[in-house]
Amino acid sequence: xxxxxxxxxxxxxxCVQIDQQLQAxxxxxxxxxxxxxxxxxxxxxxxxxxxxxxxxxxGVPAGQFWTxxxxxxxxxLCQPEGLLFQQWHKWGDLKNQDVVRTFAGxxxxxxxxxxxxxxxxxxxAVIVLHLGIRAVCEKEKAP
Numbered sequence: 001x002x003x004x005x006x007x008x009x010x011x012x013x014x015c016v017q018i019d020q021q022l023q024a025x026x027x028x029x030x031x032x033x034x035x036x037x038x039x040x041x042x043x044x045x046x047x048x049x050x051x052x053x054x055x056x057x058x059g060v061p062a063g064q065f066w067t068x069x070x071x072x073x074x075x076x077l078c079q080p081e082g083l084l085f086q087q088w089h090k091w092g093d094l095k096n097q098d099v100v101r102t103f104a105g106x107x108x109x110x111x112x113x114x115x116x117x118x119x120x121x122x123x124x125a126v127i128v129l130h131l132g133i134r135a136v137c138e139k140e141k142a143p
Contacts, residue, residue, distance in 0.1 A: 015096040050123040057116035078137035
């Protein structure tokens, strides 16, 4: 995995953004209102605001980028030697800081950097934490 050069302060700021976006998603669901575009469910079950952030940052449809990211993240998320896999199976939870640092490295390895990197870290982290690691890994195993 490629290491990113995020400072501890930047990591904490991204963690706050992740928590805020997750809270907003949970509030929408609790109210029975999922964020949707023109009343359509999000493709692939990805939350709408995160889809928009991904598409704006990458210039490709969110579903297309998500497939590529999920394949890259599979080792850390879905395989026993992965840091996030081990953390999930030990604690039943993931530390935002570890997700941020791991995803920063994964995204950098995919050739993403600069000003779009923080927004993509937050969007991908929110998606994984919202859908759950099992859902992400099960989709990876599907043909």
